[in-house]
Amino acid sequence: MVKHIVMWKLKDFAEGKTKEENIEIMKSMLEELIDKIGVIKKLEVGINFTESDAAFDVALYSEFETNEDLETYSKHPEHLKVGEFINKIRDARYVVDYKI
Template structure:
């Protein structure tokens, strides 16, 4: 099993919306991938609720059977569409992938 964890720090204002509005769009869009991409075994999105300058704004926790499934997810057109939006509204991104 592969855990794929991503955190984003969002811009205060981007794509005509504030940070919280964009965080909610990300949450809804990413959660919607579960029904569109069969390789996803588990997916969860959290929006930070504690105001700390070191905190990231949104976290993705997901699981895949193997690295091949993770790669299929990352290259899936629906994921690419969501990732394109996120790239427009994010300031920073960190990621970790590891085997369980």
């Protein structure tokens, strides 16, 4: 099993919308991927509620059977489309992939 975790800090204003509006759009777009990309075994999107300078705004937790499935997900056109939007609204991104 492969776990894929990504965290983002978003811009206060981007693409004509506030951070809060973009968070909701981003969450919806990411959650829709589970129905569009068959190799995703589990996908959760969390919105931060902690007031801390160290906190990120959005976290993605997803699971895949194999490294190849994660690579298929990463290169999938629907994933790339979501990534294009996120790249326009984010300030920072961190990722970790690991096996259990």
